[in-house]
Amino acid sequence: MKYRNFGKTGWGISELSIGVLRLEEALEAPDEKKRLERVEAIRFAIDRGVNYVNLGYPSYFRDRQKACEYVNEALDREYRSKVKVAVNLPVRGLITREDLDNALDSQMRLFNIEKADFCIIDNVRSDSRDILKSLDIASWASSVIDKGKIGYIGLGFHDDAHYLKDIIDICPQWEVIHIELSIPDYLHHPGVGALTFTQEQNIAVIATDITKAGRLTASSRKNVREVQSAAREKMSPEERCIRWALSFSGIASAQMSVQAEFNSVKQIEKYLSYTEGFAPQDVGIWEMLDAARLREAYFANRASPCKACYCCMPCPYGIDAPRIIELINDESMFPDTGIPEFQYNFENHQNKVCTECGSCNKLCLKRYQPQRIVLEAYERYANKRMNK
Numbered sequence: 001m002k003y004r005n006f007g008k009t010g011w012g013i014s015e016l017s018i019g020v021l022r023l024e025e026a027l028e029a030p031d032e033k034k035r036l037e038r039v040e041a042i043r044f045a046i047d048r049g050v051n052y053v054n055l056g057y058p059s060y061f062r063d064r065q066k067a068c069e070y071v072n073e074a075l076d077r078e079y080r081s082k083v084k085v086a087v088n089l090p091v092r093g094l095i096t097r098e099d100l101d102n103a104l105d106s107q108m109r110l111f112n113i114e115k116a117d118f119c120i121i122d123n124v125r126s127d128s129r130d131i132l133k134s135l136d137i138a139s140w141a142s143s144v145i146d147k148g149k150i151g152y153i154g155l156g157f158h159d160d161a162h163y164l165k166d167i168i169d170i171c172p173q174w175e176v177i178h179i180e181l182s183i184p185d186y187l188h189h190p191g192v193g194a195l196t197f198t199q200e201q202n203i204a205v206i207a208t209d210i211t212k213a214g215r216l217t218a219s220s221r222k223n224v225r226e227v228q229s230a231a232r233e234k235m236s237p238e239e240r241c242i243r244w245a246l247s248f249s250g251i252a253s254a255q256m257s258v259q260a261e262f263n264s265v266k267q268i269e270k271y272l273s274y275t276e277g278f279a280p281q282d283v284g285i286w287e288m289l290d291a292a293r294l295r296e297a298y299f300a301n302r303a304s305p306c307k308a309c310y311c312c313m314p315c316p317y318g319i320d321a322p323r324i325i326e327l328i329n330d331e332s333m334f335p336d337t338g339i340p341e342f343q344y345n346f347e348n349h350q351n352k353v354c355t356e357c358g359s360c361n362k363l364c365l366k367r368y369q370p371q372r373i374v375l376e377a378y379e380r381y382a383n384k385r386m387n388k
């Protein structure tokens, strides 16, 4: 295992890290065999040098306590001492400092930990700025660090890269940022645009979703398969994803999902073999062009060319049209549609009804008709809920 600099902390993080209790796990039926395999897989990865575990989102699961059991089993005393762990507090729903304290305490109880090495304020977007300011997140971070409850604070960011500076300026203690980064999301929310700024600030970056929860390595649509077979640099989709992510020297670690990628010893060995002897400069121009062609193939299947610029907001009725279009695009690009459907319901988009006022259509300079997609999504997901 190779290690990369972890920002200002002076610590070295393993090039591959682990993410547990992610959305893709919440979609599975309980399975004792898989549970045991995951305990074994996490321990195997740690034995092979993985030293960072993102503890994920117990809130995705109906029975949070139960969901955390296999993680706690894998990270018993011996294994816990070999890794740093990160708990996540989604910014949505945090209104007061008491909410922050309660959310952190609840995560620490679920994982039986007395100290979280990292606390990630997650799902941060440009519109989180005011709430982060009103929470005075910087002084809260100082107080919980001083009390020894957390080691460092970080954020999970999902928005255009140009909003990042505003968010970073709110809290000088940010040490790490989690961003979704994959071949299709090269420039999307925030994409590689975030890397220049984070490198200037010496903030460590962990790339998550490099295979989009396994959707880039599972069966794909015909036009994508054609581009894969015509690629100049031949390799499996898994290897392409991992090499592409690690080709950016601004990435400290690529997070592997215990459901999608690191789900067994065999899978871990496979991913480790891709990174053995690998250096960022090994990804040459032809491999980058292959990735660009793949991206175009995925984009050709999108329902809308919307870039989620948010110029059509705000909706007078509180509907997040760009996010809904993002989910619909996800559904149209990948055969596995379970994830966007879950997110649509989890994020409560179905509770807001579009009045067809037309405001978003007028505000979109590209005339992408967000209203139409909002209405289609409402109907589509409402039908799916009824069919269950």
Ligand code: SF4
Pocket (backbone or CB within 6 Å): 305, 306, 307, 308, 309, 310, 311, 312, 313, 321, 322, 325, 363, 364, 365, 366, 367, 368, 369, 370
């Ligand atoms: S619909 Fe248009 S204005 Fe709205 S986010 Fe998409 S591109 Fe931007």
Ligand code: SF4
Pocket (backbone or CB within 6 Å): 314, 315, 316, 317, 318, 319, 321, 353, 354, 355, 356, 357, 358, 359, 360, 361, 370, 371, 374
């Ligand atoms: S058309 Fe619907 S989504 Fe668009 S602004 Fe009006 S209510 Fe909101």
